[in-house]
Amino acid sequence: MSEPTQSTDPSTRPLTLADKKWGILATFGNTTSAAIATWSFVAGATVAVYLDAVSGILITFAGVLIGLFLVILAALPVSQRYGLEAVRSLRPTLGVRGSVFGVILVFATLIGWNSVLAIVLMQSASAVLETMGFVPGSAVRASQIAILLFAVLIVGVLVNRGASALRWAGPAITFAVIALAVMMLVFIVKTYGWSKILNAAPLQPFESQHLNIMIMVELGVASGLSWWPYLGSLTRHSRSVNTAVAPSVMGLGIIMTMIAGIGVIMTLVMPESEGNPVFLLANSGGVWLGLGGLLFLFFANIGTMMVGTYTSVLALKQTPALEHKISWRTATLITLVPVLIVSIAIGDLFLASYPTFLAFSGVLMAPICGIQIVDYFILRRQRLSMEGLYSTKPGGPYWYRGGVNPVGFISLAIGMLAFFIVFDPIAYEPKEGFDFLGASLPSAIVAGLVYYGGSKISRSTRVSLTPTTERD
């Protein structure tokens, strides 16, 4: 042992078996809490552009599951076995200093997600309150900001209490949200009837059904991949792989698709709703159903923001330069303030870019997953050096060249290039080759292959893989 780790902060150290207190309920509650939010309605609205209700929901489910296969293999076994969160788990692939890229990625991505949630919450909840006559038209902007501040305050208080608060808050929020979602679905079906729902045509599909399906598979895969940062942070608390995998698939796959399905149905029968049924409840359901819709908005979005903020704070605390200098409370503030600024200053613009934002998640997450899977399962046979993961001194097993693994970054860049070759995430346009495997899957496969080949020929990586430096 060349260097005992310098970390004494419980948030940055690896969790031991004794620390892992989350069973199936806590993992299911928190993964579901992360998955269910009004962004699911937005995703559902996108699905309705290309496919009808039944095929749209099933294809989204299929795509999300494929994305989960990649993301679970990449993030869950390493986090669960070694008690790591997402950023620390990048050290073997990107290097000790290179893993700072992971901090930037997680931080930027989750601030993006949290901003989308905050914007939708403040705008939707305020509009519902206006519709129900609780807020005059002249006070809408003020009520939006008040709702935003209230939500951010609750999230801040919960995250400041750490994983112990998530352990009970996640399941509590999840069950409330599922009950309210079922209520909304029943009301939609009673209002429009199964016949209209099942016969509603997609809004603007391509002529090729195969292309419509592949675009929705890609959307699902990108949604599944976007759980990469969340999954590591949450499943590191799980007591075993079995108590981590099944509830993760349930929460991030099945329940997420169920809520997106409400968005699909709502968009097909009432396109101007953009997938959000809360306005229908407020307009036609009376005060109690309107309040139920309002509660859904609050619980769903606050739950996801809570998990996202917790994950961002954890990521920020993995930065060698910051982990001892900022407290958990300060890191929470640093994570929440940008959400406040984005939501208030450029809310509409940011929300309009949502599909592109989601596609960019796929661009970044897919090659990372491909690289991590190859590194952990094929090159390292599920064995990491705990010392290397926590050492910041040159010469450690994950130091590579100047603390950066060039093979990891080259593979990442080539994987991203593979994505851009077959799909334009800005114009949301498929290119030649897209209709075969989509974009995220080829990106992950290419990045993984390049990483494997590069690692085999890279002396630095070969040195790091010698048995003497590995420790279980």
Next chain:
Amino acid sequence: MQHRDSPNTTAPENALHRPLSWKQFWGLAVVTIALPLAIIITIEGVLS
């Protein structure tokens, strides 16, 4: 048992969870690869 605030950098084998087994891998693959592929192929067949 190590102290709560002391990182487990010298964790012996029995302080870690077992690695993902082949059985767990195939279980995951069936649910998240075989099932979605079956769904996609079925929908393709129905819609075309």
